[in-house]
């Protein structure tokens with residue numbers, strides 16, 4: 290999909306400030322130019338006057354004798370020498386008021402008068418095209434005559450225009466360079482702004498619009514739909530078990546996979562549709578369609594299908610599925626938030642339905658969300674209110690028909706909500722972090738229960754405890770478990786821990802360390818729900834585990850379902866190959882047990898044997914089973 294996000298910025302603030310900077314620069318340069326030209330003119334004029342004064346002094350000192358002897362001819366010849374100076378247009382010597390004593394003129398029309406008192410006072414007088422200058426000739430300190438000289442200003446103006454021209458050229462060239470620099474700066478700023486806007490809106494891994502851009506586009510699309518009709522459909526896709534895939538592939542390859550998923554989504558949609566990556570493994574698709582059409586559903590099906598084909602990542606085939614929630618703006622004026630929340634609720638419903646599927650939002654789903662909130666509030670008080678209890682479900686070792694263990698399963702009965710399934714409340718406890726407290730309550734209760742049974746002489750079985758993902762992230766978990774074991778005064782070998790396969794693969798390094806600590810002190814370890822996660826065989830070998838527990842989804846349809854039979858046989862072979870024992874859960878019928886026995890499964894657990902029972906029923910159950918040899 291082509292991404293084009295450049296709507297609101299353009300020149301913006303920096304453009305305006307660059308304009309005013311340029312204007313200020315122009316004004317400053319022009320002022321400087323005017324000042325420079327004026328200064329140049331004044332200094333040229335000053336030096337012109339000084340030149341003239343020098344000439345005047347030379348003339349007045351040379352004519353002293355001619356005046357004393359009233360020698361007009363010599364005086365006229367002395368003045369005629371001024372011919373050498375191209376600026377001097379005329380000169381005259383006045384001894385007394387009236388006509389000049391001697392006179393020189395380069396051309397006609399330069400008649401000189403005897404100096405006026407003002408000219409005498411200032412020494413010179415400027416006219417627009419000539420300068421009159423008076424110099425007093427003296428003899429023994431007494432004035433004997435005035436020499437009046439008239440200089441043409443053509444030369445002065447000629448030099449001045451040349452200087453002014455050069456100054457203006459320099460100023461305009463500087464302005465031109467300044468303008469170019471500002472234009473370049475504006476261009477660079479605009480490019481930088483554009484790049485920043487791009488980064489703020491685009492997800493670097495997939496090149497798709499990110500969550501920020503998604504919010505903007507969703508709001509924008511809703512406005513368009515409200516104005517021009519039609520409806521908006523929102524699809525939220527969350528990849529199933531992506532974390533496990535990411536951990537086993539490594540982050541680089543995980544990123545490649547996300548990019549490839551993004552490409553497939555874009556290819557499954559029309560150009561006008563919008564695909565965004567709004568979180569780690571979450572994508573959103575915004576579709577505009579005709580009112581009442583079910584485009585969203587069709588697209589969801591198409592997307593699920595498009596993800597089904599394997600991805601080629603680092604020369605490996607990788608499979609990934611996704612759960613999609615679809616919500617539609619319909620005729621209602623839904624806010625972006627409601628539309629997103631609805632799609633989110635539908636996506637959770639798709640996950641709950643078993644993943645790799647889609648769900649269309651229905652109002653009940655919101656009810657479900659409200660119920661979740663109510664559950665969460667009540668769960669916070671469950672321990673203090675003594676609402677939690679444990680049931681124990683036996684495990685049978687097929688080879689000896691002997692009960693070798695019990696799995697402790699949590700039960701919650703709330704006065705208002707009734708009995709709530711762990712499938713419902715464990716995920717909430719996980720999300721809220723309550724699981725750490727609940728998990729320790731389970732461990733403590735199991736340890737104390739084992740101690741009670743030991744007092745009754747019931748010793749030859751183990752009790753397993755389920756650990757949830759969040760618990761395994763607690764760095765002190767091993768220490769806390771051993772503290773409970775010590776407090777109850779039992780042996781660690783009486784306990785077994787069950788960790789689900791997907792949970793194990795989520796954080797391989799830390800889990801290996803945790804399991805090694807637990808195993809080193811005598812606890813048994815079992816991988817729960819095996820076959821549903823994304824185990825890498827290489828990792829499996831490295832985990833210090835004792836047992837694989839085949840997920841009950843594989844057991845349900847045996848005997849009869851060839852595929853499940855093959856999977857079970859393969860898991861048993863794999864487990865035995867790695868030196869592990871294998872147990873099957875969810876065994877409900879004798880046929881299932883017989884099949885499992887025939888393929889050398891070590892143990893079974895399930896309703897066929899017994900449903901989870903209260904601790905008080907365990908001694909009676911053990912007595913009855915061993916005396917009857919029921920499952921032989």
Ligand code: C2E
Nearest residue numbers: 698699711712715731755756757875876877894895896897
């Ligand atoms: P799980 O660890 O896989 O436990 C087995 C579940 O299968 C239990 O459901 C059990 O009652 C049920 N089950 C046993 N035999 C059969 C059978 O023959 N048929 C069928 N259909 N189901 C059978 P339950 O007790 O509802 O627990 C569900 C899940 O909740 C457990 O799955 C476990 O993941 C979690 N859970 C239960 N107790 C705890 C706990 O104390 N801590 C944690 N972290 N999780 C727990």
Ligand code: MG
Nearest residue numbers: 696755787817
């Ligand atoms: Mg379990």
Ligand code: MG
Nearest residue numbers: 817818840874
């Ligand atoms: Mg299980």
